[in-house]
Amino acid sequence: MQIKINDMLRDYIEPLTEAEHSALERSLLAEGCRDALVLWDDVLVDGHNRYAICQKHGIPFKVTQNTSFKSMEDVMLWMIDNHLGRRSVSDFQRGVLALRKKDILAQRAEEDNARIQAEDASIAPPEPEAEAAPAPKVRTSREDIARAARLSSNTISQIEKIQKTATPELVEAVRAGTISINAAATVASLPDADQVAAVAGGKKFLQQAAREIREQRAASRPPKAPKAVPEGEGEAEGGHSGAPWDGPSEVEQLRLEVAQLKDKNAALRAENAELRERIATLVDAS
Template identity: 40%
Template sequence: MLELQIDKELQAWIDPLSTEEYALLEASILQDGCRDPLVVWGGYLLDGHNRYEICQKHGLSFSTFEKVGLVTKVDVKIWMIQNQMGKRNTTDFARTALALKLKPLLELRARERQAHGQTAPGRTLSLNSDEALIRTDDSIAKLAGVGRDTVRKVEKIIGKATPEVIAQVRAGEISINAAAKTVTPPRAVAAPAAEQTPAPSSSNEITVVPDAAPENFGPSPEEIAAAVRAEAEQLEYIRNLLASDDDPLALALADLKQKGLEISALRSQNAGHQNTINDQIRMIKSLRSRLAKLEGTV
């Protein structure tokens, strides 16, 4: 029987089968034989470690297929992950978890490309930059067939969730969003201040407690007004630029900047509306407090 070499480093890149999956595979091979060839690279086994083990255990024959076109171990590892993703792992979490194994390899390749000047002409890309991280996440998301936000959630789950939660999301018993929430610290909620009960009065005089100092609920009206004025001036400048410049690129950039300023202005208006709502909430609380005191004196 053909003896294959097993590289422990490469074998570690293959997710192990569950006890049930291994038993089903063994039963299938005992009944029908090892139908699919084992993939090798220079004598080393790349795909089919479980089938090889079962065939060795029961003295069964098998065939091999030599994988060509792989030069380095980085190439081999990337191929192994892509090969696994096309097989039994069907959930978004399982595919993304596999793809995330490629993250250090993708970063290594990016460093190699940069070292050989394979970035865009006239610029370099630092692997510590936000752009580099986004590009790596985009590559992983495309490989797994999910969004970049899903990649980051799965990465957080793998790094911080409990083994029980990881097992549940891997089995599809809970969603990725639900699993991610188990490792997201809840927002701190300030404890309500204890209200002081006024001392009993022998008369029917009503004591009005002054309202507490208002909380800081975002920008002040003056700050909002100043921001709106500045944005209005920039909008006017952009409109003049659009009216006088015929360069298509300049027009496109100006239009893009105008839309950004309009969005910023809407956000400022929204902040102003929120301040008004907060003022009304504080007024209602104050009126309720006074009403409760009035009812207590009746």
């Protein structure tokens, strides 16, 4: 059988690092290819690295057919579940895979609902007492995805942010373990040029950039409103029973908060400009 390589399936899962590929090659040369390659008809689904190494060195291998696949989405879901079960997959990779699974299931649910509505519109309406069978629930909430990836919901949110706003350089730093998911999600809030410069500064500078961004955010939070004083507890010590002072009005309080936020915004802009200058200095010196 002539095995076919689908480029999309080959690149769907995170590629091996050079060290991982070298370790796999040594293992295959020493022990042979013990696990069968998985095919969908004549398309290779699982074992792209093993197949390439076996072809290179003439190592015999076995194949097995998975007859449960009905579509390319079935293949992708199987690949995702297969890799989520492996210990060697990093937290970031598991999160990315789980989010891909979420997208596929959500798209399927939309297509199924549209198909059901179209079918219902083409037939006579059911009797009033007849109840339609509820559609099966597709588990695509953040909690479900986090559970499948064995991660927290907060970590899934951070990975989503990295996917949406991080530059390729920052994403690669997360994959390589140079920066944590938490810190990368924070640095991803910077403009692209600043993200690239931060990555170029190395691990310590990435950590420093994330720390300074968190400090800026903490400083920009508006102060908590003072607790209301219960009636009768605001009397003066001398026993005066006059009406207690209620403090500034709501409008005055809002004006005060706006003024404070403007001051903090100006301070943050200055700190951001200083941070950029420090990034540029460190990059030039490296």
